[in-house]
Amino acid sequence: MGLRKVRVAAIVVSLLSGVSPASAAELERLPAVLHVHSTLSTGDFSLDELAAQAEKAGVGALLLSENYLLRIEYGLPPFRALTRVAREARSILDGGAARFLDRVAEARARNPRVLIIPGVEVMPHYYWTGSPLALDMTVHNEQKNLLVFGLAAPALESLPVTG
Secondary structure (H helix, E strand, O other): OHHHHHHHHHHHHHHHHOOOHHHHHHOOOOOEEEEEOOOOOOOOOOHHHHHHHHHHHOOOEEEEOEEOOEEEEEOOOOOHHHHOEEEEEOOHHHOOHHHHHHHHHHHHHHOOOOEEEOEEEEOOOOEEEEEOOOOEEEEEOOOOOEEEEOOOHHHHHOOOOOO
């Protein structure tokens, strides 16, 4: 009976610490590359090509940072909607967040030796300075982006972003 109490106590302590006895022995270092773009947004290589390159280089994980919505726009006040000019590049919202997550899951299944983690790069805010009349405009903070990982499709589709 005493051994059983010790075993139960060890399991309780492990659960409270967040690490199970079995998982602690299974942890390993995994070389990874963070902030990777594929052809799903503005990258030059498909997910399969990136996985092959990673495996060849000894990289065990790719943390994708596909462009969520890559759009910059400007409109003259007070008629911003009528005078709006926008520049937009390929992003995951073109095909939808669910399709993006499905394509990553398919690539993971085809490339089991490389962990592919879906993530997005979001532009939370940007602003303009200068004079449109003088043709002297500058956009600021378009590269002060956030990297977001671990969201399901409904949460991913409702991220509050400006571009």
